[in-house]
Ligand SMILES: Cc1cc2nc3c(=O)[nH]c(=O)nc-3n(C[C@H](O)[C@H](O)[C@H](O)COP(=O)(O)OP(=O)(O)OC[C@H]3O[C@@H](n4cnc5c(N)ncnc54)[C@H](O)[C@@H]3O)c2cc1C
């Protein structure tokens with residue numbers, strides 16, 4: 001049988017395979033490919049950067065939980081000049097489409113960093129990390145607010161010609177509405193899930209364990225929730241989806257693609273099993289061959305069926321959750 | 325730095341609360357510098373999820389094998405005693421971090437360790453011995469059986485002062501170092517395993533204008549610099565003042581004592 005076609009195009013970004021990494025979970029200080037060539041993956045999503053220097057959150061920042069990681073790193077960042085002098089030359093040398101993730105505390109900060117990144121001319125796309133408290137609007141994350149997300153993405157849209165990916169915060173109640181907002185505002189793709197908020201309290205001290213008190217949860221523990229959210233967003237929008245949340249191997253990749261993801265990101269598993277992505281790529285290829293699937297894109301949305309109703313009673317649905 | 329599936333030579337009880345794991349990992353062992361560490365994955369079970377970081381206790385003379393001396397603390401180290409078996413394999417990433425540095429013309433150094441912190445010191449003692457540097461060890465632990473590495477210092481006939489809480493609860497093993505340092509000149513101090521000892525060593529180092537290094541620990545997710553999870557607050561200058569967060573796995577685990585003593589206060 002012919003080798004299956006693994007390539008895909010998402011938001012206009014051509015990927016030789018649908019595997020990528022979650023922002024902030026792969027590479028550091030401009031060091032990539034410590035375990036395998038970064039060119040193995042279909043696209044590289046880099047750690048979120050800001051327009052200004054930021055120390056990140058106080059330690060402790062990580063805490064192990066059953067099948068997962070509780071963390072609050074706080075997106076530490078060097079200043080822009082350092083990024084340009086140190087990281088950019090390294091990124092330029094990589095032969096893989098690079099999606100730069102960015103964040104800001106205000107719309108203006110987002111727009112500024114989007115503009116600067118596009119001007120560099122080295123990125124295949126920009127991912128807006130919407131999991132940041134909107135300091136001008138009472139500190140609610142942009143990603144938890146359909147209107148704020150809309151305005152932010154619209155302004156970012158006007159600031160760049162590059163493919164724009166909106167990375168959503170995992171919020172059950174507003175997920176579809178936020179997804180539709182960012183699509184309407186011009187996002188070319190949606191990426192989800194970012195790590196949901198979480199807290200662990202030490203029963204002995206009765207105080208939160210993580211320095212920032214509030215952290216996030218990632219890894220295997222969140223996978224079923226993340227798969228569901230990808231499934232829901234797939235039904236709500238037409239733009240393609242980068243799916244992630246607890247991916248460890250090729251079976252998870254297939255699960256996310258079946259839920260509706262066109263590309264799938266490896267996150268926390270990179271810390272534990274750094275060869276997980278290349279191994280999954282091999283296993284995925286074998287799976288496609290064994291199942292007579294010639295094009296990996298055939299997996300996308302396979303879990304959906306003709307029943308067009310969401311399994312939520314109509315009277316409990318928000319208007320925007322009416323199936324598309 | 326690389327990931328290796330090392331074949332396990334043995335994994336057995338050492339002394340007190342400690343176990344000793346020896347594995348064959350030639351490339352890793354050959355490039356390992358004193359004070360560097362490895363990150364161990366416990367295979368074959370979903371929990372624990374993360375790897376566990378350990379100093380390399382010793383590298384064999386032919387530099388093909390390495391040892392880890394570990395204290396059974398919780399779920400991970402508990403599982404290590406049963407799941408890592410002779411002739412089996414052990415998933416390791418290393419060598420990781422920046423280790424100890426020996427001053428160019430050092431003649432005599434003092435190493436101070438408490439509890440499992442002692443496990444970071446033998447690779448330094450081996451390196452010092454190979455350069456003809458005399459090592460004085462000051463080791464402390466809760467109980468006598470928890471004093472590890474005594475045999476290693478004995479191999480070189482390096483003088484060792486020991487201290488256990490059972491014997492003299494309030495004294496510090498560094499009291500003996502401070503007394504000796506009045507009489508003989510040390511070119512560097514090294515400390516790990518206790519904040520109290522670190523403060524004492526740092527104070528002595530400042531008084532005598534001698535460099536002092538400390539091996540730090542912090543909870544880690546990756547161990548190789550990617551997650552930014554293992555930071556501690558460090559002083560950017562000996563005079564204190566400006567501080568920054570630095571990753572223990574990347575900038576450490578060995579720091580100058582002035583970088584970390586009192587930095588988080
Ligand atoms: C650079 C470095 C070198 C180390 N060298 C040694 C050594 O040579 N021998 C030895 O016995 N121990 C050493 N430790 C400590 C060792 O990593 C912990 O004792 C071990 O992770 C405990 O795992 P557990 O599952 O048994 O305990 P649990 O308490 O159940 O672990 C829960 C979580 O906390 C983390 N954790 C707990 N204690 C520590 C700690 N002190 N440092 C970092 N993470 C911790 C674990 O990794 C795990 O993620 C070292 C730690 C670091 C950072």
Ligand SMILES: Cc1cc2nc3c(=O)[nH]c(=O)nc-3n(C[C@H](O)[C@H](O)[C@H](O)COP(=O)(O)O)c2cc1C
Pocket residue numbers: 021022023024025047048069071073075101129167193194195217218219220222244245246247265266267268269551553
């Ligand atoms: C330590 C850590 C740092 C992260 N940093 C970022 C980041 O900078 N930007 C971002 O968009 N997501 C960040 N994430 C979220 C991941 O990219 C991913 O969305 C999330 O962890 C879920 O996937 P996983 O369960 O496979 O890790 C981070 C996650 C972790 C655990």
Ligand code: FES
Pocket residue numbers: 543544545546547548549550551552553554555571572573574
């Ligand atoms: S443990 Fe991940 S950066 Fe140090």
